[in-house]
Amino acid sequence: MLRKVKQLFSTPVTANEPQKVDLGRVTADGTRCVQCGICGYNCPVGIPVRDYARQGLPVTDASCITCGQCINVCPRGTLRWEKAALLAAPTAETNERLTPGGQHLISYG
Amino acid sequence: MTQLHYLIIGNGAAGVTAAETIRAHDLNGRITIVTAEPYPMYSRPGLAYVILQEIPPEQIMARQPQWYAQQRIELVYGRATSLNVQQQSVALENGRILHYDRLLIATGARAVPPPYAGADLDGVVYLDTLDGTKHLLKKARRAKRAVVIGGGITAMELAEGLAHQGVDTHYFLRRDRLWSQVFNETEAALVADKMRHHGITIHLHTEAAEILGDRRGRVRGVRLQNGDEFRCDLVGVAIGVRPQLELVEATPIQTDRAILVDETLRSSAPNVFAAGDCAQVYDRWSAKYMVDILWPSAIAEGRTAALNMVGKETLYRKGTPFNACLLFGLHITVIGQINPRPDEVDNVAVVQKRPLSRGASEVWFTFPRTYQSAWSGSGPNTLRLVIGDNHIVGALIIGEQSLADTLRDLIEREVNATPLLPYLQADPQTLRQKILALGQRQEGI
Numbered sequence: 001m002l003r004k005v006k007q008l009f010s011t012p013v014t015a016n017e018p019q020k021v022d023l024g025r026v027t028a029d030g031t032r033c034v035q036c037g038i039c040g041y042n043c044p045v046g047i048p049v050r051d052y053a054r055q056g057l058p059v060t061d062a063s064c065i066t067c068g069q070c071i072n073v074c075p076r077g078t079l080r081w082e083k084a085a086l087l088a089a090p091t092a093e094t095n096e097r098l099t100p101g102g103q104h105l106i107s108y109g
Numbered sequence: 110m111t112q113l114h115y116l117i118i119g120n121g122a123a124g125v126t127a128a129e130t131i132r133a134h135d136l137n138g139r140i141t142i143v144t145a146e147p148y149p150m151y152s153r154p155g156l157a158y159v160i161l162q163e164i165p166p167e168q169i170m171a172r173q174p175q176w177y178a179q180q181r182i183e184l185v186y187g188r189a190t191s192l193n194v195q196q197q198s199v200a201l202e203n204g205r206i207l208h209y210d211r212l213l214i215a216t217g218a219r220a221v222p223p224p225y226a227g228a229d230l231d232g233v234v235y236l237d238t239l240d241g242t243k244h245l246l247k248k249a250r251r252a253k254r255a256v257v258i259g260g261g262i263t264a265m266e267l268a269e270g271l272a273h274q275g276v277d278t279h280y281f282l283r284r285d286r287l288w289s290q291v292f293n294e295t296e297a298a299l300v301a302d303k304m305r306h307h308g309i310t311i312h313l314h315t316e317a318a319e320i321l322g323d324r325r326g327r328v329r330g331v332r333l334q335n336g337d338e339f340r341c342d343l344v345g346v347a348i349g350v351r352p353q354l355e356l357v358e359a360t361p362i363q364t365d366r367a368i369l370v371d372e373t374l375r376s377s378a379p380n381v382f383a384a385g386d387c388a389q390v391y392d393r394w395s396a397k398y399m400v401d402i403l404w405p406s407a408i409a410e411g412r413t414a415a416l417n418m419v420g421k422e423t424l425y426r427k428g429t430p431f432n433a434c435l436l437f438g439l440h441i442t443v444i445g446q447i448n449p450r451p452d453e454v455d456n457v458a459v460v461q462k463r464p465l466s467r468g469a470s471e472v473w474f475t476f477p478r479t480y481q482s483a484w485s486g487s488g489p490n491t492l493r494l495v496i497g498d499n500h501i502v503g504a505l506i507i508g509e510q511s512l513a514d515t516l517r518d519l520i521e522r523e524v525n526a527t528p529l530l531p532y533l534q535a536d537p538q539t540l541r542q543k544i545l546a547l548g549q550r551q552e553g554i
């Protein structure tokens with residue numbers, strides 16, 4: 001039920017469907033992470049996403065299928081897509097470039 | 110090289126971050142963490158998601174036992190009961206004595222019980238510890254009707270969780286709106302509306318005077334201040350927290366509302382540091398010592414304390430208090446000074462008499478010397494800015510969150526917001542553009 005409410009709500013925030021852009025990888029703003037573990041708990045391939053997220057590191061696990069589930073379920077807006085080629089760019093800018101129209105691709109679902 | 114013994118009392122965000130940081134800088138030192146709870150480190154904010162059934166209790170463990178072994182950190186289960194600062198030792202409940210070269214007190218804060226009769230009845234529950242939360246879940250399974258008291262995030266999370274568990278949930282508010290220390294009227298109305306959609310009944314201007322019990326010591330209702338009785342079988346209490354200071358009470362260590370620490374997180378006793386919810390740390394905005402009951406603050410303080418414990422002198426720069434939470438499907442971000450009532454100028458004096466609520470900072474309730482504000486709202490999305498001395502000092506964002514990171518950065522770095530001032534009353538889109546432009550200009554420098 002809550003999940004549904006959240007997903008409904010996250011639609012306007014995630015103006016572009018993550019799947020439609022060249023995904024890159026999942027990265028984290030470690031200062032937002034409260035280490036609750038909801039991300040990894042929902043990861044279909046069992047990656048301990050929290051261990052990356054709390055340190056602000058990108059998920060570099062080779063088994064990641066870039067499904068975006070962890071991004072959608074995080075209650076703190078910690079996780080987002082990052083295009084691997086733009087690693088050095090500042091995050092806000094990276095998001096701008098990733099998502100035409102200036103909508104940030106941060107999903108707060 | 111002599112081996113130092115680092116003793117850490119507390120296995121929460123502050124204590125564990127400190128241990129991890131110490132290990133990164135001192136491969137040789139001996140590190141011991143003492144914890145009064147029978148678990149490895151878990152996510153305290155995650156407890157709210159446990160009652161919402163987003164995640165099972167065993168999954169909120171933020172560290173596994175192997176992690177302690179890998180980091181060569183000894184985790185001792187037991188309660189520390191006394192501290193001797195002359196002998197540099199801590200005694201545990203079971204009689205064990207631990208000597209230290211450096212001590213970190215990171216004992217956190219615990220929920221305060223209601224200040225009236227009935228607090229010890231069976232059916233009074235808290236969202237505070239993992240054991241308390243498991244107890245709450247068990248009780249909620251059989252409960253029909255619950256009353257929730259308290260004004261902050263935890264109280265709202267508690268109400269949301271109980272309603273989600275299928276309990277008929279009634280939320281009592283002393284004043285005229287939700288979280289009146291933080292929300293303005295529109296913000297409160299917006300959240301209240303969502304709350305009602307989740308099946309929660311809100312009672313304004315309603316204050317409990319006593320929790321009533323039956324013959325077997327179970328909650329049977331609440332007596333209100335107007336004398337009425339309200340039947341319920343569960344009372345969720347989240348009126349605030351109090352730093353856990355028992356360990357320092359019989360010592361010369363200076364305390365105020367919590368353990369007073371300087372910018373190196375040192376207490377007044379040699380080799381004794383404090384961090385997290387139990388520490389009262391210097392704040393650069395107010396030039397006062399302030400308590401944060403915030404996860405990111407606990408992490409940052411734990412890290413800085415650890416650096417100083419290993420001899421890397423580091424000053425703690427208190428960041429802008431920040432909280433991003435999800436309540437009733439609404440994303441809410443609170444940054445910096447956002448007191449909605451400019452008439453209550455120095456609210457700190459008032460606030461300090463009350464226990465602070467979880468996920469809150471005393472900084473939020475302070476007020477800048479000069480004041481301007483911007484407000485924009487459309488549908489479930491609102492933005493409120495507080496501007497003092499030509500920079501943004503606070504922001505409260507409900508709903509659409511794409512400005513959150515930019516605003517946090519502008520506030521944190523005290524960026525001159527003069528270019529923004531003419532647009533404070535502009536339409537939401539223009540204001541939004543101007544904020545983003547200000548953020549980008551800063552990035553370019």
Ligand SMILES: Cc1cc2nc3c(=O)[nH]c(=O)nc-3n(C[C@H](O)[C@H](O)[C@H](O)COP(=O)(O)OP(=O)(O)OC[C@H]3O[C@@H](n4cnc5c(N)ncnc54)[C@H](O)[C@@H]3O)c2cc1C
Nearest residue numbers: 119120121122123145153189216217385386402403404468
């Ligand atoms: C339901 C809930 C929601 C929250 N939501 C938010 C939020 O949205 N955002 C946010 O920023 N913060 C939130 N918080 C607050 C946040 O969890 C705390 O600020 C943070 O956990 C503080 O960490 P700490 O390490 O200082 O203390 P704690 O996490 O409380 O850890 C204290 C540790 O000390 C141990 N201990 C205490 N006394 C003794 C003793 N005498 N001997 C041995 N061990 C002892 C305890 O067992 C525990 O391990 C929330 C808290 C709760 C409960």
Ligand code: SF4
Nearest residue numbers: 033036037039053074
């Ligand atoms: S769900 Fe979000 S907040 Fe929770 S551990 Fe994962 S990244 Fe951190």
Ligand code: SF4
Nearest residue numbers: 043064065067068070
């Ligand atoms: S994107 Fe999917 S597979 Fe990759 S870490 Fe997140 S949940 Fe797991």
